[in-house]
Amino acid sequence: AIRMTQSPSSFSASTGDRVTITCRASQGISSYLAWYQQKPGKAPKLLIYAASTLQSGVPSRFSGSGSGTDFTLTISCLQSEDFATYYCQQYYSYLGGYTFGQGTKLEIK
Amino acid sequence: EVQLVESGGGLVKPGGSLRLSCAASGFTFSSYSMNWVRQAPGKGLEWVSSISSSSSYIYYADSVKGRFTISRDNAKNSLYLQMNSLRAEDTAVYYCARDRGSGSYYAYWGQGTLVTVSS
Numbered sequence: 001a002i003r004m005t006q007s008p009s010s011f012s013a014s015t016g017d018r019v020t021i022t023c024r025a026s027q028g029i030s031s032y033l034a035w036y037q038q039k040p041g042k043a044p045k046l047l048i049y050a051a052s053t054l055q056s057g058v059p060s061r062f063s064g065s066g067s068g069t070d071f072t073l074t075i076s077c078l079q080s081e082d083f084a085t086y087y088c089q090q091y092y093s094y095l096g097g098y099t100f101g102q103g104t105k106l107e108i109k
Numbered sequence: 110e111v112q113l114v115e116s117g118g119g120l121v122k123p124g125g126s127l128r129l130s131c132a133a134s135g136f137t138f139s140s141y142s143m144n145w146v147r148q149a150p151g152k153g154l155e156w157v158s159s160i161s162s163s164s165s166y167i168y169y170a171d172s173v174k175g176r177f178t179i180s181r182d183n184a185k186n187s188l189y190l191q192m193n194s195l196r197a198e199d200t201a202v203y204y205c206a207r208d209r210g211s212g213s214y215y216a217y218w219g220q221g222t223l224v225t226v227s228s
Contacts, residue, residue, distance in 0.1 A: 001171070034214035036154075043204055043218035044154060055216060087154055091213040094168040098156040098213045 001096020002026055004088055009102065012109040017078045021104045023071045023088035032092035035064055035073045038103075039084045047086075048073065083108050111135040111217045113205045118222030125195050125226070131188040131205030131219055139163075139183035142208055144215060145190050147201035147224075157203070158190065159213055173199075195226045 003026035013019050023033065031051040036044040046055045048064040051071055061076040075082055088101040117129040131143070145157040158179040159168045167179055178191040188205055202223050206215035 032212060036215075038154075043221060044215070045218075046214065046216045049209070049212070049214045089154070089156075089214060094159065094213070097170045098159070100154040100156065103153045
């Protein structure tokens, strides 16, 4: 199974900050990576797919990059509505499952 | 508008069975793979199972293989998850999810249905 490891697991930031979340795959997954945002009690929301393609309707302050094993999600200027938990997911291989990272909780400083 | 509505969750004893349903609308159901993803209380997301548009390809997470069965009825625009031999660790919110047609990532999610396995 492909293991997805996010860092950090949680951190605090302020509105207006630029933040970066990292996701590392245990083996190469090309660009078969998606990012999701989840708020408490809600279903996840797709932000980015194919590592860097913004889902329709998602603000341009969100961006993704990377390929192979190392990926990043960047929020260029944090807004209050961005405080949430973020997950990466690989969809390169179903063997062992289309695995998610453990999540990164972004909290207000 | 794409809508996915899950139902069938509830409280079940260990070793018991439950069948989840997902009613889909707002898109051509028979054209898309469908998926189940779950989230244990306070935990992260876990992919459970996927089924291709014509049911030709079916995949399961190792944690549910042999116990859960995914199926679909394209005439009824419905997705199902038959869960047998349930364990406490299967307690979770179960989401029905649809991909965009270009890979198993999920642009559309239902609201989820809670399954609690407890004696």
